[in-house]
Amino acid sequence: MRTAEALRMALEALRVNRLRSALTMFGVIIGVSAVVILVAIGTGAKNAVEQEIAGLGSNIILVVPGQLNFQAAPTQSRLDLTDVAYVRRVVGDESRVTVSVQSGETIRVGRDEAFVTVVGTDQFLPNIFDRPLRRGRYLSETDVDTRRRVVILGSEVAAKLFGDVDPVGRQATISGVRFRVIGVYEKVGATFGVARDQEVHVPVTTAQRLIGVARINGIAIGASGPDEIEPLQQRVVAALIQRYPGEKFSAVTQTQLLGTIGTVLGMLTGVLAAIAGISLLVGGVGVSNIMLVSVRERTKEIGLRMALGARQRDILGQFLIEAVLLTTIGGLIGILLGVGGALLIAAVSPVPAAITWWSIALAFGVSVGVGVFFGVAPARRAGKLDPVVALRAE
Amino acid sequence: MTAPAFEAVALTRSYQLEGVSVDALRGVDLTVGPGEFAAIIGPSGSGKSTLMHLLGCLDRPTSGVLKVGGVDVATLTDTQLAELRNQTIGFVFQSFHLLARTSALDNVALPLVYRGVPRAERRTRARAALEAVGLAHRLTHRPAQMSGGEQQRVAIARALVGDPQVVLADEPTGNLDSRNGVEVMNLLTRLNADSGVAVILVTHEPEVAGRARRQIHVRDGLIELDTGSS
Ligand SMILES: Nc1ncnc2c1ncn2[C@@H]1O[C@H](COP(=O)(O)OP(=O)(O)OP(=O)(O)O)[C@@H](O)[C@H]1O
Numbered sequence A: 001m002r003t004a005e006a007l008r009m010a011l012e013a014l015r016v017n018r019l020r021s022a023l024t025m026f027g028v029i030i031g032v033s034a035v036v037i038l039v040a041i042g043t044g045a046k047n048a049v050e051q052e053i054a055g056l057g058s059n060i061i062l063v064v065p066g067q068l069n070f071q072a073a074p075t076q077s078r079l080d081l082t083d084v085a086y087v088r089r090v091v092g093d094e095s096r097v098t099v100s101v102q103s104g105e106t107i108r109v110g111r112d113e114a115f116v117t118v119v120g121t122d123q124f125l126p127n128i129f130d131r132p133l134r135r136g137r138y139l140s141e142t143d144v145d146t147r148r149r150v151v152i153l154g155s156e157v158a159a160k161l162f163g164d165v166d167p168v169g170r171q172a173t174i175s176g177v178r179f180r181v182i183g184v185y186e187k188v189g190a191t192f193g194v195a196r197d198q199e200v201h202v203p204v205t206t207a208q209r210l211i212g213v214a215r216i217n218g219i220a221i222g223a224s225g226p227d228e229i230e231p232l233q234q235r236v237v238a239a240l241i242q243r244y245p246g247e248k249f250s251a252v253t254q255t256q257l258l259g260t261i262g263t264v265l266g267m268l269t270g271v272l273a274a275i276a277g278i279s280l281l282v283g284g285v286g287v288s289n290i291m292l293v294s295v296r297e298r299t300k301e302i303g304l305r306m307a308l309g310a311r312q313r314d315i316l317g318q319f320l321i322e323a324v325l326l327t328t329i330g331g332l333i334g335i336l337l338g339v340g341g342a343l344l345i346a347a348v349s350p351v352p353a354a355i356t357w358w359s360i361a362l363a364f365g366v367s368v369g370v371g372v373f374f375g376v377a378p379a380r381r382a383g384k385l386d387p388v389v390a391l392r393a394e
Numbered sequence B: 001m002t003a004p005a006f007e008a009v010a011l012t013r014s015y016q017l018e019g020v021s022v023d024a025l026r027g028v029d030l031t032v033g034p035g036e037f038a039a040i041i042g043p044s045g046s047g048k049s050t051l052m053h054l055l056g057c058l059d060r061p062t063s064g065v066l067k068v069g070g071v072d073v074a075t076l077t078d079t080q081l082a083e084l085r086n087q088t089i090g091f092v093f094q095s096f097h098l099l100a101r102t103s104a105l106d107n108v109a110l111p112l113v114y115r116g117v118p119r120a121e122r123r124t125r126a127r128a129a130l131e132a133v134g135l136a137h138r139l140t141h142r143p144a145q146m147s148g149g150e151q152q153r154v155a156i157a158r159a160l161v162g163d164p165q166v167v168l169a170d171e172p173t174g175n176l177d178s179r180n181g182v183e184v185m186n187l188l189t190r191l192n193a194d195s196g197v198a199v200i201l202v203t204h205e206p207e208v209a210g211r212a213r214r215q216i217h218v219r220d221g222l223i224e225l226d227t228g229s230s
């Protein structure tokens, strides 16, 4: 028998039992669209995070006290500005090292106020991080040395407090202390949920006085190129450990962060896809079940076809094609729904969704495979029927 | 000289039922020549259907030799048996066995599907076969839209569409009233006379059996009387 003929016959059989075919496909449709949507969300999240990290700047090493561990609370810092000076000597180029001390504070302009992250840093920040200014200037050495009360606003803070007015040169009050605005940053977006546009930057010395601490939160170093990252990282950590024997310091790089986050999100995507895959499997069991029912119902027809000259492989092929057709059509509908769903999610929600060709190809391949896998047993049962017994069936 | 359509020697068929062996056929010797018209008659349970299934290559004998068109069926695989059925045998069943949701034309064309005949040619041949049984006006009808007699004629057209050597009919008039029964018998008789296809039919009714040129009486799995044996 020709394949075209077998296909026509299978389509006809599915058409005859329209409702049943549709319900059977439903399981596959849900499974496939779930795979496509969940993989799209996982991939979208991964892309977004990778973009954020890349957006920080390049070749950055972050030095923090203690051991970097996602589960533990951050260790209380013991680093202060003398340690920054020490690290600058270790690096050998002070302009490639910057510092950060942070605290959540309220900033007020007239009656408007906003809760912001006050970041104390210094004049070297723009050498290391990508933080373009929209207006005004960066911090200067004098700002830091003389503990000036000057502030650079993140784009959202500026918009909220000043609206369309140019904030540069105006006054803002942070925790009751008056500051002069010297600059406004461009919009840069969020990194790891840190809304960088809601930060305000002040001289590190000013910040320490404002918050009432002598410590700093971390040191950032800009390596001169990718090849310098690892040796520099090791050198700095070793120097700090030498200075404070028995304590731990960590230095992480973007690449390491990218690697870690990528692995975590990749695993997450895998888990999501696996869960969706299970529903595809359940859909497959449904197909198997319906095909067994179909074989039983059509036993007499099978007997007749055999009497008229159908070979075992004709009958087997007929039922196998039916099963594969069920899952393939279901798979195609599922892919359409999945792609549509992912696009919709990306359009109307903040969840990023990136459709990947491999997930579509995989979903399609798997739905064909599910049809073959779950169709074989019923089809073999049909092919192995004894024609005399089948003809007698009720 | 052409080989006999069927040649059976010491044919037996037993069924195992819950450890008990039922001997449906206990040693049948039978030769049917090309173009013969024979009726198998006998009481219920005597083994008529079992014999038809063996002759039709739907089943294999427990022992004995069966040659169909000169070929020993024991030497054939299941696939070859299916091909032999397709090429040389046409079946007519008591309950018609038409595909319910399929038109008369496509029902008749079905054996040709398994012979790999292209669709257009299948339709032409199926139409000719339906015309030969007087149903040219029923091509697109489904079984449910036809009378029992018409359905059986569709089944006969299906048995003939592949130009078989033999038509095997197991109680072809069993589900029909006497008028339709007579019509079906007229048709089988005419086909046998006109196209030379051998017809073997099973029946309970002596009047039906009487229309065949040869009567084979079966009882308890044995041939009791054969009017045509030489
Ligand atoms: N599949 C089977 N399993 C067990 N026994 C069977 C089977 N098929 C037939 N038999 C037995 O074989 C014997 C012959 O059956 P068969 O169907 O050939 O009779 P028959 O002459 O066609 O009867 P009827 O006129 O009622 O159709 C019966 O005793 C029947 O019970």
Ligand SMILES: [Mg+2]
Pocket (backbone or CB within 6 Å): B048, B049, B050
């Ligand atoms: Mg019978």
